[in-house]
Amino acid sequence: MTTEEMRWDLTHLVEFDDPAWIEERMSAAVKESESFRDKYRGKIESFNAQQIKDLLESIDEFRLRYEGPFKYASLSYSADNTTDVNKKLYDRSQTSYMMMGQNLAFIDIELGKLLTKNPDIINDSAVAEYKHYLERIQRKSPHFLSEEEEQIIIIKDRNGIQALWNLFNDWLSTRTFKIEVDGEMKEMSYGEITGLYQSPNRDLRKRAMEVVFGTLGKDHLLWSSALKAINADHVQMTKLRKWDSPMTQSLIDNDVDEETIQALMNTIEKNVGMVRDYLKLKAKVMGLDILGNWDLSAPLPNVPDKKWNWNEAKELVVNAYTDFDYEVGTWIKEMYDKRHLDAEVRSGKRSGAFCSTWFNGKSAYILQSYNERIGDIYTSAHELGHAMHAYLGTRAQKPSNYEIGSCVAETGSIFGELLLTEKLLSKVESKEGKQEILAIVLDEFVAAAYQVSARVFFEQSIYDAIEKNKLLDGEAISKLWVEARDRIFGDAVEWIPEDKWWWTMKLHFYIPNYRFYNYPYVYAQLFVFAMYKLYKEQGKDFVPKLKNLLAAGSSKSPRQLAAEIGFDITKEDFWQKGIDQFSEFVDMFKDTL
Secondary structure, three states: OOHHHHOOOHHHHOOOOOHHHHHHHHHHHHHHHHHHHHHHOOOHHHOOHHHHHHHHHHHHHHHHHHHHHHHHHHHHHHHOOOOHHHHHHHHHHHHHHHHHHHHHHHHHHHHHHHHHHOHHHHHOHHHHHHHHHHHHHHHHHHHOOOHHHHHHHHHHHHHOHHHHHHHHHHHHHOOEEEEEEOOEEEEEEHHHHHHHHHOOOHHHHHHHHHHHHHHHHOOHHHHHHHHHHHHHHHHHHHHHOOOOOOOHHHHHHOOOOHHHHHHHHHHHHHOHHHHHHHHHHHHHHOOOOOEEHHHOOOOOOOOOOOOOOHHHHHHHHHHHHHHHOHHHHHHHHHHHHOOOEEOOOOOOOOOOOEEEEEOOOOEEEEEOOOOOOHHHHHHHHHHHHHHHHHHHHHHHOOHHHOOOOHHHHOHHHHHHHHHHHHHHHHHOOOHHHHHHHHHHHHHHHHHHHHHHHHHHHHHHHHHHHHHOOOOOOHHHHHHHHHHHHHHHHOOOEEOOHHHHHHHHHOHHHOOOOOOOOOHHHHHHHHHHHHHHHHHHHHHHHHHHHHHHHHHOOOOOOHHHHHHOOOOOOOOHHHHHHHHHHHHHHHHHHHHOO
């Protein structure tokens, strides 16, 4: 295995891998958006159904024409934000996006006015393919401002909350942390030191978290100022757009409703005792009186400190998907073969992991930092589940019908983790091996369903504090985080003092114009666990149901997609099915003891 194999090849995205050519294409995109504005502005309100279809098809063609250069600029910057070329391209892409957004701001506004005057046009057969897209525009339309106001907001965001977001990413990706490992003092990047969180060495795990959170906490003035500004901006936009609450934008963007999310969060809170019981069980297995927060995702004792090289991980993940469905397996293999994954650990690389759909190539690109731990294999499986979604959706939908809300977007990824779990369990024979794998699944559920629920409560508390004009410095924000955290975990976990600064490094809290990023993870975790129960019952008959759900993109609502496989997401009884599957995994874990 060479380092090159762990770096993605972005040349597939562009005709010429040349910065000057890429900038020229961005300029062309801005110019074409101006022509688009001159052609359609002021006319859409009088369109008939066929004209709407022609308009939306033109928009989709425009997006596809310029997708590659913009994606190239964004992904290059995520992979290495230290080079001048990448910085320049990314800045140019953001400026161009802003200008195109200004030029095309009229489209949704005029479509919204048309649909308000003539709502029945949505049911015309000419726009059948775009029906749900138009329904979503109709839902947004009461909150649109004038075209001039929308243009001003785009400029404001570019130089305000978007700039803070860029600062957050740049700052975190260039931080280094000093820690002693095996008697040697090392200076590690963020991606490297977070790999120690799953070390079998308990003391090392704890020290790694103390170093990271403690170091970032020293800059709490920076983090608190950014977080407060981004959230305060959203509070003002909530009032300006007449959203019912700070969560309304998120509900609209994710194509869900308050009834559904309330049922989801009620189910979580009613079952906090179950997660606390599991954590106490894990503590017992680890020979501890109580788990430390540095133990939450730690491997169990007596588990061999196995490292998995890149090729071993590739073979395992590809086979897991192939066992589920041969066609999907060929796509996953293609992701590796065409070098659409960037897994090398290095400074200047964006923290975390993500999958970016490449619509023109009917494929995707994935970024992660691979530290040869089994948790990193799960990250690969997760992100490749997003790629499975991308391969299916881009083959079945046009770009306008692939604007997937986060609730549905996490479906393929979490299901991919469970496919990997099945594959790993089939390969191990020892009791300790099964314990290790089941603990990973259970720990991930705790993190994605319960710990993320604490984030939802935390974010809501920030908005409540802003509305009450409370001081939100670093210490005050930390207090809100600790209260939300303890609302979930109670006394089942011991926390290092530095954990109060945990919120500083979580990028989800800083994404501009994407508030309440977190509850979709809770939604997806319980939804997929409920769906996995169905898969176990139906076997191969279930496969086309999942593929159809993923292929639908955003052409159907999450409620409709769920109903097609027999689920009612507005009911707590449904969400309990996901908790029940978690309970089944806990029972399997107990059986190995």
